[in-house]
Amino acid sequence: MNALSLSRIGHAYFGRTVLDHIDLAVAPGEVVALVGPSGCGKSTLVHIAAGIVEPLRGTVAAGYRRHAMVFQEPRLLPWATARDNIAYPLRLAGIRARERKARAEAAASRVAFDAVDLDKYPAELSGGMRQRVAIARALAVDPDFIFFDEPFTALDAALKRRMQDLVIEAARSAHFAGLFVTHDLMEAVRVAHRIVVLDLAGRGIAGQRPLPGQPGTRVDGDVFAAVQAFLKQDPLFRHIHDVDERRVA
Ligand SMILES: Nc1ncnc2c1ncn2[C@@H]1O[C@H](COP(=O)(O)OP(=O)(O)OP(=O)(O)O)[C@@H](O)[C@H]1O
Numbered sequence: 001m002n003a004l005s006l007s008r009i010g011h012a013y014f015g016r017t018v019l020d021h022i023d024l025a026v027a028p029g030e031v032v033a034l035v036g037p038s039g040c041g042k043s044t045l046v047h048i049a050a051g052i053v054e055p056l057r058g059t060v061a062a063g064y065r066r067h068a069m070v071f072q073e074p075r076l077l078p079w080a081t082a083r084d085n086i087a088y089p090l091r092l093a094g095i096r097a098r099e100r101k102a103r104a105e106a107a108a109s110r111v112a113f114d115a116v117d118l119d120k121y122p123a124e125l126s127g128g129m130r131q132r133v134a135i136a137r138a139l140a141v142d143p144d145f146i147f148f149d150e151p152f153t154a155l156d157a158a159l160k161r162r163m164q165d166l167v168i169e170a171a172r173s174a175h176f177a178g179l180f181v182t183h184d185l186m187e188a189v190r191v192a193h194r195i196v197v198l199d200l201a202g203r204g205i206a207g208q209r210p211l212p213g214q215p216g217t218r219v220d221g222d223v224f225a226a227v228q229a230f231l232k233q234d235p236l237f238r239h240i241h242d243v244d245e246r247r248v249a
Pocket residue numbers: 013014018036037038039040041042043044045201
């Protein structure tokens with residue numbers, strides 16, 4: 001059984017079609033990177049897949065037990081400490097205080113968030129630390145599926161890389177599946193087993209490419225070469241640019 005199956009998903013905003021006939025399946029333990037030109041509907045699709053947005057057409061079949069989501073902004077509660085932010089979904093699930101604390105601390109350590117910072121509030125943390133808290137909050141519920149919506153776009157290159165490594169390692173050790181929206185082909189090639197390319201808005205899936213080897217085992221030279229080959233030689237990537245146009249605007 002698939003971890004996630006999307007069948008004939010269609011969506012429109014104010015009569016303008018953004019997604020049409022999307023069929024996509026994610027296997028247990030598989031991380032699928034979703035790329036495509038700006039505005040093609042990547043976030044809409046991931047929100048539909050996660051059950052946040054109701055699609056106009058089609059069905060979403062979730063084969064996972066428990067999911068979590070990591071957004072571009074960490075979305076932390078400003079009045080709660082890092083520890084309480086990480087434990088928040090556990091609190092909602094009715095888990096007792098002592099276990100919540102232990103699980104929050106274990107999740108923090110998995111993302112290398114320093115224990116001495118657990119009592120700090122979001123305003124006292126750097127952007128990278130806040131995003132670590134958001135990832136730890138996702139891991140704390142022990143999900144077997146995580147939706148990532150451009151989680152590292154706002155981070156600088158070195159930090160982005162460290163965060164990608166955390167996700168790769170967490171996905172490998174906890175064996176969760178994921179749908180990972182990104183603008184960054186290098187990121188897609190580093191973190192995923194497969195890349196799915198959405199076409200311009202309303203045209204559906206343009207195609208997909210499997211990635212050789214396992215995430216975490218690809219050396220930098222191979223990642224770079226794969227991205228260059230996609231951008232220069234593969235017509236599937238003709239609408240993808242290696243620059244995020246929102247940043248240069
Ligand atoms: N809540 C909304 N109401 C109206 N239009 C929307 C809404 N959300 C998204 N859109 C429009 O739908 C289209 C797809 O948006 P979406 O954010 O899903 O694309 P995206 O591929 O994730 O874009 P980007 O790469 O720029 O983040 C865009 O034209 C966007 O303006």
